[in-house]
Amino acid sequence: MNGSQPAPAQGFSSVHSAIETWFAANARDLPWRGGRSPWGVLVSEIMLQQTPVVRVQPVWEEWMRRWPTPGALAAEPSGEVVRAWGRLGYPRRALRLHAAAGAMVESFGGEVPGTYEALLTLPGVGSYTAAAVAAFAFGRRENVVDTNIRRVHARLVSGKALPSPSLTAAEMALSASLLPADPGESVLWNAGVMELGALVCTARTPKCGLCPVQDECAWIAAGQPEPDYIPKGQPWAGTDRQVRGAVMAVLRAAEQPVHLDLFLAPAADLAVEAEPGLDPAHRGPVRVQLERLHALNTDPGQLDRAIAGLLTDGLAQHSETGLHLPN
Structure with a gap:
């Protein structure tokens, strides 16, 4: 436990x-x-x-x-x-x-x-x-370990620029060994280390001069060595996640189901009169989001895949009149 x-x-x-x-x-x-x-x-x-x-x-x-x-x-x-x-x-x-x-x-x-x-x-x-x-x-004494806490522990105790790419049993054990015995103090410690990682001991540009424990930091003592690996950022542009997000934006803007044809129609064809099934009060916001979706120039296969994923995840539903948020 x-x-x-x-x-x-x-x-x-x-x-x-x-x-x-x-x-x-x-x-x-x-x-x-x-x-x-x-x-x-x-x-x-x-x-x-x-x-x-x-x-x-x-x-x-x-x-x-x-x-x-x-x-x-x-x-x-x-x-x-x-x-x-x-x-x-x-x-x-x-x-x-x-x-x-x-x-x-x-x-x-x-x-x-x-x-x-x-x-x-x-x-x-x-x-x-x-x-x-x-x-x-x-106020319970619990071993709280997020990305910020892992990074502070890696530098302060292990002398490494960054923690492991994914959470390890050794990191959990280290965090547990540093946890104060008193429950109230343990809560302050968890919150304090997390905040230090968010504001001072950041991933790319740590503000070591502002750190309250810089004199005890093993990473500073070791000469601030470079990371063992180069963190990989998550891509966004052109991904299924981006298309899913654009489709969700359309559905959030709509109060009624949106015809599937509208997701595929070129932006130039989106005349207000050609937006069946939409409450007139919401045609403006829906149109804006549809235009943003179409500006991605997504191929039909990727769009179909994104919509299918939303349906599978329960984030959208399809009825006779179109696509909509779940009831």
Whole structure:
């Protein structure tokens, strides 16, 4: 179990203190911090997966106004949940969060469960999210390991520029060994190291002069050696993911099903009069998104593949009148 990991490495208390003090003075004022509801913490953790804070915050704030409890989200049609997800990317996360809300209503009295093990039973909640919510929402001693934490540990303790390309058992063991024994301090440590990685110990341009533990950093002591590998960025332009995103933008803009022919029509043929099946109040936004889709010059095979994938993932449905968000 995450909470029963070994005590921190001997002699690490000064590093704990330095990072926790730095965090108290430099932590960003994020709306899901500072005693927010466990539901708000869970929503933030799902949204923040592979998505920067600046894009998440306005969407999170709107979600919490609209759906302040798991029960409120569970009562909403899944299509509205996907629509509200907007352009956060990886919209399957919206469906999983919707399913998790339903599971909380059914099995946990409409509340977010408070233990790592119970959180793992929710749809779409993996080991990282379960540990993060248990720690940050419920104050439990959990081994929270995200990309930022891995990078700080790699430099501070292992003397490496970057962590391994994928999470290893050795990294989990190292993180566990550094975790303070006191639950309250462990929460501050997890949050502080994560924030240090996000703001100072960044991947490309670390601000070592601002680091509260630069004198203890093994990477600096080793002369800041280059990474063992070159990180590969995820391509976007021309990919099926880009086309899927463009199709989803059309569906989010539409209040009624969109004829499949409109996805294939050249932009020049998109006269308003030629947009059957669209509510007149929404023809403008839908037209804009269709034009953006067509500007990608996607071949029909890739478009068919993207639409088929959305249907398979439950992000879209097809009826006699066209393609639409799930009911």
